[in-house]
Amino acid sequence: MVNAAIVVLAGTESHSDTGRLVNGLEAAREFAENEDDELELIFDGAGTQWIEELEDEDHDYHDLYRSVKDEAAVCDYCASAFDADAAVEDAGIVQIDENDGHPSIRSLVSDDYEIITF
Template sequence: MVNAAIVILAGTESHSDLGRLVNGLEAAREFAENDADDLELIFDGAGTEWIPELEDEDHDYHALYNSVKEHVSVCEYCAGAFGVEDDVDDAGLVTWGEHDGHPSIRSLVADDYEVITF
């Protein structure tokens, strides 16, 4: 059994950001496909801007995102800072804000999660 927390920090501005997003989603899917693993997929910082794009059924990676959506959570503070709060709410996603409005990476480490950033 593996505990993995994948954090998407890449924004939406460049081709390399898209590559980091897709690599993060693929890694998340690999963990999600193993029933013994516990996965948290967190969109944080500029990564929160991906939510409205990935929720669009016409997006190239909508299906990949949907395959791991049940594991997705979003930084509460950053959703507001990047103007995607309504999109996050509309998507029915959980927000994390236990450390000054942000997900607590320390609590993930304390709970034996391997934290992987993209």
């Protein structure tokens, strides 16, 4: 069994950001498909902006996103800071605020999660 936390930090501005997002989603799907693994998929920082785009059924990576959406959470503070609150709420994704409005990376490490950032 593996505990993995995939953290998507890449914004939406560039082709390289899209590449980082896709690599993160592909890694998340690989863990999600293994029933013995535990996965946390966290959209943090500028990564919170992806929710609105990925919720669009016409987006190239919508299906990949849907395959791991149930595992997804969003940084509460960053969703607000990057004006993604409404999209996150509409998508029904959990907002995490364990550490001054942010996810607690320390808690994940304490629970033996490998932290992988994209």
